Amino acid sequence: MRFGVNYTPAVGWFHSWLDFSASDTARDLEAIASLGADHVRIFPIWPVVQPNRTLIRASALRDVATVVDIAGSFGLDVNVDALQGHLSSFDFVPSWLDSWHRRNMFTDPDVVASTAAYVEALAGAVADKPNLLGISIGNEVNQFAHAPHPAPHDTTAEQGHAWAGAMVAAARRGLGSRAVGLEARHGSGESVPSAAGSRRPAAGSRSGPLVTIAQYDAAWYDDAQPFGPEHAADHGDATVTHSWVFNGTAALHGPLGAGSVRHGEYLLQLAAAWNREPGRPNWLQEVGAPTNVVPPSDAAAFTEQTVRHVAGAQDVLGVTWWCSHDVSRSLADFPELEYDLGLFTNDGALKPAGEAFAALARSGITSAVEPPSTALVLDDVLGDGSPRYGTRADCAPGGRFAAAWLALAESSHDGRGPQVVLRSRLADEALRTTRGITSIVEVPTDLDGTALSVAHPATMP
Amino acid sequence: MRFGVNYTPAVGWFHSWLDFSASDTARDLEAIASLGADHVRIFPIWPVVQPNRTLIRASALRDVATVVDIAGSFGLDVNVDALQGHLSSFDFVPSWLDSWHRRNMFTDPDVVASTAAYVEALAGAVADKPNLLGISIGNEVNQFAHAPHPAPHDTTAEQGHAWAGAMVAAARRGLGSRAVGLEARHGSGESVPSAAGSRRPAAGSRSGPLVTIAQYDAAWYDDAQPFGPEHAADHGDATVTHSWVFNGTAALHGPLGAGSVRHGEYLLQLAAAWNREPGRPNWLQEVGAPTNVVPPSDAAAFTEQTVRHVAGAQDVLGVTWWCSHDVSRSLADFPELEYDLGLFTNDGALKPAGEAFAALARSGITSAVEPPSTALVLDDVLGDGSPRYGTRADCAPGGRFAAAWLALAESSHDGRGPQVVLRSRLADEALRTTRGITSIVEVPTDLDGTALSVAHPATMP
Numbered sequence: 042m043r044f045g046v047n048y049t050p051a052v053g054w055f056h057s058w059l060d061f062s063a064s065d066t067a068r069d070l071e072a073i074a075s076l077g078a079d080h081v082r083i084f085p086i087w088p089v090v091q092p093n094r095t096l097i098r099a100s101a102l103r104d105v106a107t108v109v110d111i112a113g114s115f116g117l118d119v120n121v122d123a124l125q126g127h128l129s130s131f132d133f134v135p136s137w138l139d140s141w142h143r144r145n146m147f148t149d150p151d152v153v154a155s156t157a158a159y160v161e162a163l164a165g166a167v168a169d170k171p172n173l174l175g176i177s178i179g180n181e182v183n184q185f186a187h188a189p190h191p192a193p194h195d196t197t198a199e200q201g202h203a204w205a206g207a208m209v210a211a212a213r214r215g216l217g218s219r220a221v222g223l224e225a226r227h228g229s230g231e232s233v234p235s236a237a238g239s240r241r242p243a244a245g246s247r248s249g250p251l252v253t254i255a256q257y258d259a260a261w262y263d264d265a266q267p268f269g270p271e272h273a274a275d276h277g278d279a280t281v282t283h284s285w286v287f288n289g290t291a292a293l294h295g296p297l298g299a300g301s302v303r304h305g306e307y308l309l310q311l312a313a314a315w316n317r318e319p320g321r322p323n324w325l326q327e328v329g330a331p332t333n334v335v336p337p338s339d340a341a342a343f344t345e346q347t348v349r350h351v352a353g354a355q356d357v358l359g360v361t362w363w364c365s366h367d368v369s370r371s372l373a374d375f376p377e378l379e380y381d382l383g384l385f386t387n388d389g390a391l392k393p394a395g396e397a398f399a400a401l402a403r404s405g406i407t408s409a410v411e412p413p414s415t416a417l418v419l420d421d422v423l424g425d426g427s428p429r430y431g432t433r434a435d436c437a438p439g440g441r442f443a444a445a446w447l448a449l450a451e452s453s454h455d456g457r458g459p460q461v462v463l464r465s466r467l468a469d470e471a472l473r474t475t476r477g478i479t480s481i482v483e484v485p486t487d488l489d490g491t492a493l494s495v496a497h498p499a500t501m502p
Numbered sequence: 503m504r505f506g507v508n509y510t511p512a513v514g515w516f517h518s519w520l521d522f523s524a525s526d527t528a529r530d531l532e533a534i535a536s537l538g539a540d541h542v543r544i545f546p547i548w549p550v551v552q553p554n555r556t557l558i559r560a561s562a563l564r565d566v567a568t569v570v571d572i573a574g575s576f577g578l579d580v581n582v583d584a585l586q587g588h589l590s591s592f593d594f595v596p597s598w599l600d601s602w603h604r605r606n607m608f609t610d611p612d613v614v615a616s617t618a619a620y621v622e623a624l625a626g627a628v629a630d631k632p633n634l635l636g637i638s639i640g641n642e643v644n645q646f647a648h649a650p651h652p653a654p655h656d657t658t659a660e661q662g663h664a665w666a667g668a669m670v671a672a673a674r675r676g677l678g679s680r681a682v683g684l685e686a687r688h689g690s691g692e693s694v695p696s697a698a699g700s701r702r703p704a705a706g707s708r709s710g711p712l713v714t715i716a717q718y719d720a721a722w723y724d725d726a727q728p729f730g731p732e733h734a735a736d737h738g739d740a741t742v743t744h745s746w747v748f749n750g751t752a753a754l755h756g757p758l759g760a761g762s763v764r765h766g767e768y769l770l771q772l773a774a775a776w777n778r779e780p781g782r783p784n785w786l787q788e789v790g791a792p793t794n795v796v797p798p799s800d801a802a803a804f805t806e807q808t809v810r811h812v813a814g815a816q817d818v819l820g821v822t823w824w825c826s827h828d829v830s831r832s833l834a835d836f837p838e839l840e841y842d843l844g845l846f847t848n849d850g851a852l853k854p855a856g857e858a859f860a861a862l863a864r865s866g867i868t869s870a871v872e873p874p875s876t877a878l879v880l881d882d883v884l885g886d887g888s889p890r891y892g893t894r895a896d897c898a899p900g901g902r903f904a905a906a907w908l909a910l911a912e913s914s915h916d917g918r919g920p921q922v923v924l925r926s927r928l929a930d931e932a933l934r935t936t937r938g939i940t941s942i943v944e945v946p947t948d949l950d951g952t953a954l955s956v957a958h959p960a961t962m963p
Contacts, residue, residue, distance in 0.1 A: 056553040059520070060561055092517040094834040100521055131597040137835045140593040140650045155834070189601045373555040373616070374598045 042352060042408040043174070043359025044401070045080035045118075046073050047327060051366040051387055055128055058089050061104040067111050072385055073365050074115035076395060077402030080174050082120040082326065082361050083108055084128060085163065087179075088135040094155040102166035113172035120326075120361075121167055122255065123160045123212070124179025127190070129368070129379045134191055146185055147196045147204040157211035164215025168250075175251035176216065177326070178208040181283065183256045183268035196267045205254050205268075205276040212252040221249035221278055251278040251358075255326055258288055261311055262437035264430050274315035279358050282308035283327035284347075287378065289438040291334035300438070300447050301335075302346035304328075306458050307446060309354040311436060313412075314419060314461035319475040322358035325351055329363035330394055331378040341393040348401045353457035355412035355477075362398055409457065412477040416460040417446050417484065418467060426465065445484040503813060503869040504635070504820025505862070506541035506579075507534050508788060512827040512848055516589055519550050522565040528572050533846055534826050535576035537856060538863030541635050543581040543787065543822050544569055545589060546624065548640075549596040555616040563627035574633035581787075581822075582628055583716065584621045584673070585640025588651070590829070590840045595652055607646055608657045608665040618672035625676025629711075636712035637677065638787070639669040642744065644717040644729035662729045666715050666737040673713040682710035682739055712739040712819075716787055719749055722772055723898035725891050735776035740819050743769035744788035745808075748839065750899040752795035761899070761908050762796075763807035765789075767919050768907060770815040772897060774873075775880060775922035780936040783819035786812055790824035791855055792839040802858040809862045814918035816873035816938075823859055870918065873938040877921040878907050878945065879928060887926065906945040 050057040052065045073081055083105070090101040109119045125133055137152075138144060144152050164176045186196050196204075213220035254276050259266040261273075261282070274280045284305040286296075294300030305328045312323040328347060330340040344362070351360050367383035368375050384395030391399070419442055421432045435442035450458030459482065466472055467481070511518040513526045534542055544566070551562040570580045586594055598613075599605060605613050625637045647657050657665075674681035715737050720727040722734075722743070735741045745766040747757075755761030761768075766789045773784040789808060791801040805823070812821050828844035829836050845856030852860070880903055882893045896903035911919030920943065927933055928942070 053557065054554070056557060056559075059550065059553060059559060089520065092520060093515070096514065096517060096833060098517075098520060127601075130602045132601040133597055134600070136592040136594055139595070140588075140652070141591045141837075142835055143650065151834075189604065191601070372557060373612075374603055376602075 042357050042406065043079055043118075043324075043361075044077065044406075045082065045120075045174075045359060045361040046076065046078045046365045046384065046398075047361055047363040048073065048081040048083050049364040049366050049368065049383065051369070051385075051389065054368055054372055055084055055086055055125070058086050058101065058104060061107070063107060063111060066108055067114075068389075069366060070108075070112050070115050070117060072389055074117055076384065076399040078117065078398075079402075080118035080120060080359070080361070081112055081365070082122060082177070083112075084122050084125045084180060086128075086133045087124050087126055087159070088133050090163070091135060091155070091159045094135070094137045094151065097159055097162045102162060105163065106166050106170070109167050109170045109173060113170065118172045118174040119167070119170070120174040120177060120251075120253075121163060122177040122180050123163050123208075124156065124182050126179045127181055127184045130374075130376050132190060134185075139191065143191060143193070145193045145196060148200050153204060153207055157207050160208050160211040161215040164212045164252075165217070166215075168216045168219055173219075173250040175253055175278070176212040177253045177255045177281065178205070178212065178277075180255055181257035182254075183260055183266060183272070186267045187259075187265075198267050198269060198272075201268045201272050202275070205272050209252050209254065209276050216250055216252070219249045221251065251322075253277045253279050253281045253324065253326070255281045255283065257283055258285065258308070261308065262288070262433050262440075264433040266433075269433065270311065270315040273312060274317065274321070279322040279324045280312040280316055281324045281326045282312050284308050284325060285327070285329070285331065287331045287334050291331075293439050296335040296339045297342055297346065299451050300443075302343060303350045303447065303450055303458055304438075305347050305360070306350040306354050306450075307443070309351060309357060310446070310458055310461045311419075313354070313356060313476075314463055319472060320356055322356055323354070324358040325360040327363045328360060329382045332381045333376075333378040337381065337393075341397040344394045344397040345401060348398075348406065350458070352406050352408045353413075353455075355409050355460075357408035367392075413453070413455075413457045413460050414477060415449065415453070415480040415482055416462040416473075416476070416478040417442070417449055417482050419461050419463050420484070421463045422465045441488050442484055445488055449482060503818050503867065504540055504579075504822075505538065505867075506543065506581075506635075506820060506822040507537065507539045507826045507845065507859075508822055508824040509534065509542040509544050510825040510827050510829065510844065512830070512846070512850065515829055515833055516545055516547055516586070519547050519562065519565060522568070524568060524572060527569055528575075529850075530827060531569075531573050531576050531578060533850055535578050537845065537852075537860040539578065539859075540863075541579035541581060541820070541822070542573055542826070543583060543638070544573075545583050545586045545641060547589075547594045548585050548587055548620070549594050551624070552596060552616070552620045555596070555598045555612065558620055558623045563623060566624065567627050567631070570628050570631045570634060574631065579633045579635040580628070580631070581635040581638060581712075581714075582624060583638040583641050584624050584669075585617065585643050587640045588642055588645045591835075591837050593651060595646075599652065604652060604654070606654045606657060609661050614665060614668055618668050621669050622672040622676040625673045625713075626678070627676075629677045629680055634680075634711040636714055636739070637673040638714045638716045638742065639666070639673065639738075641716055642718035643715075644721055644727060644733070647728045648720075648726075657728045659728050659730060659733075662733050663736070666729075666733050670713050670715065670737050677711055677713070680710045682712065712783075714738045714740050714742045714785065714787070716742045716744065718744055719746065719769070722769065723749070723894050723901075725894040727894075730894065731772065731776040734773060735778065735782070740783040740785045741773040741777055742785045742787045743773050745769050745786060746788070746790065746792065748792045748795050752792075754900050757796040757800045758803055758807065760912050761904075763804060764811045764908065764911055764919055765899075766808050766821070767811040767815050767911075768904070770812060770818060771907070771919055771922045772880075774815070774817060774937075775924055780933060781817055783817055784815070785819040786821045788824045789821060790843045793842045794837075794839040798842065798854075802854040805855045805858040806862060809859075809867065811919070813867050813869045814874075814916075816870050816921075818869035828853075874914070874916075874918045874921050875938060876910065876914070876941040876943055877923040877934075877937070877939040878903075878910055878943050880922050880924050881945070882924045883926045902949050903945055906949055910943060
């Protein structure tokens with residue numbers, strides 16, 4: 042299980058790309074490496090790299106490559122996210138998508154082609170780095186499919202698949218011979234290995250950089266979000282989840298309640314359920330302890346319990362904590378919680394959550410090899426096999442599926458939460474066997490649940 | 503009369519601030535100086551300099567100061583615009599005004615304070631430069647008072663005055679002892695010199711950098727635009743106009759029709775009418791020959807005739823042509839006309855309009871000392887003295903006032919268009935005397951006119 046940190050530069054936050062400093066970067070990354078982390082995730086600002094649709098700044102790409110090299114000098118691998126896009130409540134949208142130039146960023150052919158050109162160029166700029174962990178298409182880009190982010194918001198799920206496929210293909214072109222995966226052709230299944238096949242090698246043994254799509258949790262919890270579980274599971278080389286308990290989870294369960302400290306684990310099991318390929322790695326790419334719902338005094342315990350539960354899931358590529366450094370109080374307008382998510386303070390002092398993280402990293406904690414044998418059935422289809430609207434609401438914090446999963450997890454003999462199996466795939470015996478599922482549990486019919494809203498009012502990292 | 507050029511960097515357009523190159527800048531400015539221009543106007547990109555509300559990048563300010571120095575080395579003065587904001591159809595709005603952080607940029611107290619801090623810092627960064635012509639608050643910032651630019655769009659005229667006053671004051675704080683003006687207190691008149699006073703010295707003799715507000719022509723032509731003539735005339739040290747004949751003028755009059763080649767002159771006379779202080783300088787800060795309505799073969803003639811008519815107006819601070827260099831075809835998404843507005847091609851060849859401009863600059867052309875003695879009355883008030891909605895539509899291309907002014911201009915014995923006097927100030931004999939107005943003409947009552955729309959669909963520089 043990879044153990045890493047989302048890197049938030051101490052000086053100037055992500056605006057530091059405008060004044061790139063190798064020494065500032067080195068100081069931060071040295072601190073991160075000292076925790077025992079094996080990787081960082083980094084975030085170029087899209088309009089800084091691509092200020093005009095047809096201008097991709099070579100110097101900006103060089104800065105990204107330099108960060109990867111500096112990280113390598115401290116033994117850190119690097120995941121590079123392309124489309125930021127959105128970071129900690131702030132949007133960074135190129136001027137060629139604003140006002141007179143407003144277009145659907147997921148469907149306009151010129152925009153998609155130029156966005157792909159950026160993703161390809163960015164991947165190409167770091168393709169030869171031995172410590173490149175992977176390329177994510179962008180940080181929670183699915184936020185741009187709805188308000189308050191710039192309109193239009195008329196993207197369909199199918200258009201989302203076309204976009205995701207184009208972006209993953211672009212990243213792989215950039216990676217060239219180092220790309221490890223084939224894009225699962227959504228709906229065709231042609232390039233998806235047979236579910237009856239043997240389990241893939243463990244995630245950690247993959248040899249090349251991974252291409253991934255990073256979505257925020259509306260993909261899993263909000264039926265109205267055009268980007269959903271299949272976008273996470275059908276594209277790229279791993280299924281990415283971001284766990285933020287300010288989504289209602291902590292309000293419902295308390296900061297150290299089982300539902301809170303198991304939220305990362307739960308998302309990983311949801312991810313595994315939607316994967317078409319058993320053994321596809323699942324990556325908890327963001328998880329943090331937001332102070333608006335987790336008091337600082339609970340942050341260390343939250344961190345440790347979250348990671349230990351995550352390790353109980355199967356096929357875990359890794360966990361990447363958000364984030365390395367507190368945001369400087371000299372910068373304005375961040376939601377309050379964003380200032381205090383660091384494992385380090387802004388001036389580099391290790392915080393209790395950082396100590397907990399480091400202890401876990403150094404403990405050699407690994408994720409489970411054998412999957413939990415019990416699986417809870419998720420009703421993703423209606424009786425006639427057609428997709429069921431409401432599936433995602435059931436999965437959201439407070440939803441009946443979420444409640445049933447949590448109850449099962451808390452009553453399990455080994456403390457591990459159950460796997461999840463989709464109703465639509467329940468009859469696939471080979472799949473169940475490959476996934477190691479020997480016991481099927483249905484959500485109790487008398488269980489009621491009311492999904493909490495997963496809207497994120499100014500609190501979304 | 504100052505003679506200058508709006509500087510559009512040949513390499514990377516305004517995105518070149520992200521990769522600032524002193525040598526690229528020097529090559530461009532040397533070419534501009536070779537035309538006989540005495541000044542340039544330059545445009546930092548707001549979110550590049552102030553990416554967070556409380557982060558004003560020192561290195562970005564240094565780059566601006568360096569450009570001023572380089573210009574000085576070629577004998578060029580420099581006007582620095584602060585809030586871009588909007589340039590050639592593209593918006594550059596900081597992330598702290600977008601999506602979760604969307605606020606009214608003209609009224610939100612935190613935003614206004616931080617915007618003022620930027621204006622002050624920018625002015626301060628160049629305050630000691632002997633060749634500083636002035637500080638403009640920003641390029642056509644009034645565009646942001648309405649769609650398609652980011653909402654909210656509920657700014658009132660009074661709020662616009664408060665904002666403009668705050669920005670001008672900030673610029674003057676930045677300029678310190680070099681600031682030349684006192685802010686005219688809108689509505690109070692306290693600090694406005696008496697209209698009966700003697701005419702001020704000619705614009706060119708002012709000693710310190712000027713602070714100005716730059717608006718696009720909806721301020722003069724669109725009654726619904728909250729920023730109007732009084733915002734132009736009541737704030738700062740000169741009244742700025744931007745003349746773009748793609749606003750309907752050229753469609754109505756033809757590319758070389760009198761209404762087109764007099765459009766700059768006309769705006770200067772409108773500006774003078776709204777000035778509370780006789781002799782306040784008026785600056786035609788942008789005028790260009792857009793190829794969508796002025797064929798390239800007419801560009802030189804359009805340039806020459808425009809400048810000659812401008813020189814017929816009184817109290818002309820100067821004319822600043824848009825722009826120095828064509829936009830590179832390697833950059834995407836500009837409205838077609840924007841690629842071809844340069845006096846130079848993108849690779850530095852002088853174009854016919856550039857030759858015409860240079861010939862005028864070298865001819866030592868000056869603006870008139872004595873004002874035209876005839877003035878046309880503009881109905882800015884109703885019979886009861888209250889402001890009249892529709893005044894600005896009358897002034898717009900095709901409007902009855904515009905038509906009457908043009909007819910009078912074309913029939914004048916010396917070829918100079920008439921002055922304009924507001925109905926609300928018509929009884930002020932001292933003002934008329936100071937302005938040199940000896941003959942009053944009313945718009946013929948039988949004259950009809952239909953104002954053309956001044957909306958700017960994707961064609962606004």
